[in-house]
Amino acid sequence: xxxxxxxxxxxxxxxxxxxxxxxxxxxxxxxxxxxxxxxxxxxxxxxxxxxxxxxxxxxxxxxxxxxxxxxxxxxxxxxxxxxxxxxxxxxxxxxxxxxxxxxxxxxxxxxxxxxxxxxxxxxxxxxxxxxxxxxxxxxxxxxxxxxxxxxxxxxxxxxxxxxxxxxxxxxxxxxxxxxxxxxxxxxxxxxxxxxxxxxxxxxxxxxxxxxxxxxxxxxxxxxxxxxxxxxxxxxxxxxxxxxxxxxxxxxxxxxxxxxxxxxxxxxxxxxxxxxxxxxxxxxxxxxxxxxxxxxxxxxxxxxxxxxxxxxxxxxxxxxxxxxxxxxxxxxxxxxxxxxxxxxxxxxxxxxxxxxxxxxxxxxxxxxxxxxxxxxxxxxxxxxxxxxxxxxxxxxxxx
Numbered sequence: 001x002x003x004x005x006x007x008x009x010x011x012x013x014x015x016x017x018x019x020x021x022x023x024x025x026x027x028x029x030x031x032x033x034x035x036x037x038x039x040x041x042x043x044x045x046x047x048x049x050x051x052x053x054x055x056x057x058x059x060x061x062x063x064x065x066x067x068x069x070x071x072x073x074x075x076x077x078x079x080x081x082x083x084x085x086x087x088x089x090x091x092x093x094x095x096x097x098x099x100x101x102x103x104x105x106x107x108x109x110x111x112x113x114x115x116x117x118x119x120x121x122x123x124x125x126x127x128x129x130x131x132x133x134x135x136x137x138x139x140x141x142x143x144x145x146x147x148x149x150x151x152x153x154x155x156x157x158x159x160x161x162x163x164x165x166x167x168x169x170x171x172x173x174x175x176x177x178x179x180x181x182x183x184x185x186x187x188x189x190x191x192x193x194x195x196x197x198x199x200x201x202x203x204x205x206x207x208x209x210x211x212x213x214x215x216x217x218x219x220x221x222x223x224x225x226x227x228x229x230x231x232x233x234x235x236x237x238x239x240x241x242x243x244x245x246x247x248x249x250x251x252x253x254x255x256x257x258x259x260x261x262x263x264x265x266x267x268x269x270x271x272x273x274x275x276x277x278x279x280x281x282x283x284x285x286x287x288x289x290x291x292x293x294x295x296x297x298x299x300x301x302x303x304x305x306x307x308x309x310x311x312x313x314x315x316x317x318x319x320x321x322x323x324x325x326x327x328x329x330x331x332x333x334x335x336x337x338x339x340x341x342x343x344x345x346x347x348x349x350x351x352x353x354x355x356x357x358x359x360x361x362x363x364x365x366x367x368x369x370x371x372x373x374x375x376x377x378x379x380x381x382x383x384x385x386x387x388x389x390x391x392x393x394x395x396x397x398x
Contacts, residue, residue, distance in 0.1 A: 006132075006135060007133065009129040009133055010125070010359075012125060012126070013355070013356065013358060014355045014359060017035045017343070017347070018035065018036060018353075020353070021035070021347075021353045024347070029351050031347070031351045032351065032375065032383045032386070033353040033375065034353060034371040034375055034380065035354060035372060036372060037321070038241050038372075038374060039239045039241075039292060039322065039374045040375070041239050042240070043239060043240045043276075044279070044280060044282075044284070045288065046280075046282045046285045047240070047276050047285060048276075049279070050275075050279040051275075051276035054272065054275055055272075060271075061271045061272050061275070062271065064095075064269070065268065066094075066262045066263040067091075067093070067259060068093065068094060068095025068268065068269055069274045070090065071275075071278055073090040073091070073247075074090045075281050076090070076093050076247060077089065077090040077093065078281070080222075084219065084220050085223075086220060086222050088222060088249055091255075092251075092252070093247050093248070094248045094258055094259075095245065095246070095247050095269040095274055096233075096245075096248060096266070096269050097246065097270065098233050098235065098245065098246045099204070099231050099232060099233040099246040100126070100246070101246060101265075101266060101269070102231040102232075102247065102248045103126070103130055103202075103204075104130060104265070105248065105265070106248060107131055108134065108261050109254050109258045109261055110202070110229065110254065111131075111134070111167055111168055113134065114137065115168065116136070116137045116139055116166050116167050117136055117137070117138060117139065117168035117169065118138075118140075118151065118166055118199075119139070119140060119169075120140075120150060120171065120172075121140040121362075122143070122149065122177055122357065122360035122361035122365065122368070123170075123175065123360060123361075124175075124177075124204070127170050137163075139159050139166070140363075141156070141159060142155075142363070145316075149178040149325075150180055150181075150186070151169065151171060152186075153190065153193045156169065156190075156193060160197065166197065166199050167199060168200045169194055169199055169200070169201050170202045171190065171202070171221075172203075172205075173203070173205070173218065173320075174207040174208075174210065174211070174218070174319060174321035176321060177316075177325040177355075177357070177370040178316035178317075178325040179316060179317065179318035179319055179320055179321045179322075179324070180319050180320075181217075181319040181320050182219065183215065187221065187223075188223075188224045191221055191224035192224070192225075195227060200227070200228070201221055201225055202229045202231065203220065203221035203228055203229070203230050203231065204231050204232075205218065205230055205231065206231065206232050206246075207236050207320055207321040208237065209236075209237035209293065210296060210320050210322060211293075211319065212296075212318070212319060212320060213319045213320075216319040222249055226251060226252075227253070228251070229250060229251065230249035231246065231247075232246060232247055234273075234277055234280060236321070237289050238285070238289055239289070239292065240273075243270070243273040245269055245274065245277055295376070295377065296322050296373065298377055299373040299376065299380050302377065302381060302384075303371070304318065304324070307324060309384045309387060309391075310326070310369070310384065310388075310391075311329055311331075311387070312326030312328060312369070313327055313328070313329040313330075314326060322373050322374040323370055323371065323372055325357070325360070325368060326368060326369060327368050328368065331395060332395070333367065335394060335395055336394075338366040339366050339368055339369050340358060340366065342369070343369060345390075345394070346387055346390060349390050350383075350387050350389070352383045352387055354370070354387075355369060355371070355372075356368075357369055357370060
């Protein structure tokens with residue numbers, strides 16, 4: 001007997017680096033990790049306090065309805081109205097086990113095996129891996145600086161012509177790994193094209209709220225298309241990664257399907273998290289989150305001004321999220337060959353963990369690295385100096 005063909009997906013390389021970091025730290029090395037997208041600080045104080053109160057009161061943490069607690073979904077509806085000016089019925093929200101659970105539900109509900117779904121490249125590898133595991137065909141949309149690392153209508157037209165059909169499009173704004181974002185007009189144009197061509201749009205909005213550029217504010221796809229699926233979670237802006245609570249906004253035509261699938265696959269999202277997370281929308285919680293965004297902005301400025309110290313010669317704009325995705329210089333590539341080997345030696349010699357770009361782009365990722373500046377200003381500043389010192393020793397002088 002052997003594993004199924006659908007399970008033959010590539011491992012997420014960043015998690016292997018996380019394991020290496022843990023091993024080195026256990027051996028006594030002072031490793032700084034800039035490889036994972038996990039904001040520091042944890043949940044807002046009000047969320048922790050409510051969770052503690054609920055536990056102390058022996059609150060009911062039994063199964064919720066499959067779609068989730070109405071109170072939580074109503075809080076999200078109010079949030080969308082205040083943040084985006086969009087009226088989303090509470091009934092169209094479905095609570096999920098993180099955004100990962102939402103993607104699985106979205107892909108199962110919207111597509112059949114053999115359907116063709118387009119993704120921007122570079123992009124988050126789990127999209128493609130989940131789609132392929134479900135028997136779908138993935139079409140890469142090669143993006144670069146000319147497209148601000150985001151899909152365009154022109155790329156979609158070309159992909160549809162080449163493949164004969166497109167059934168879906170997955171977008172992310174801010175994007176992982178590049179941090180680039182759509183303008184309102186760009187997202188509107190993509191949504192209109194998808195509706196006109198009967199292509200299901202799935203919008204990953206997990207990094208909403210973490211934005212740095214005035215003319216690149218986050219917009220939800222439901223501003224432009226009520227047939228799109230929105231995926232988000234409390235992991236990034238609110239710093240609640242381990243709480244494993246996400247949500248979907250589901251179009252009316254897919255609600256019965258999503259409910260049926262969710263009731264079979266997960267029954268419901270974690271009840272304690274659903275109950276406590278209503279405190280995430282309190283003014284004090286939002287103020288905490290905004291303070292973290294301000295700190296990330298300061299760190300982003302440091303990275304953008306000094307990425308040459310990492311051997312990067314070109315970088316994506318990093319409009320939002322907390323990543324810098326950059327192309328290594330020819331001098332660095334001549335010395336190390338690939339981004340993977342470069343990152344391996346940086347970790348070994350400078351004790352700084354960076355992520356090679358192969359996870360995000362199987363074609364050109366060997367030329368790029370991604371760093372997460374969620375580790376904080378002091379850690380990032382120290383990392384820049386460590387890697388700069390390493391490169392001064394590793395690269396021959398003229």
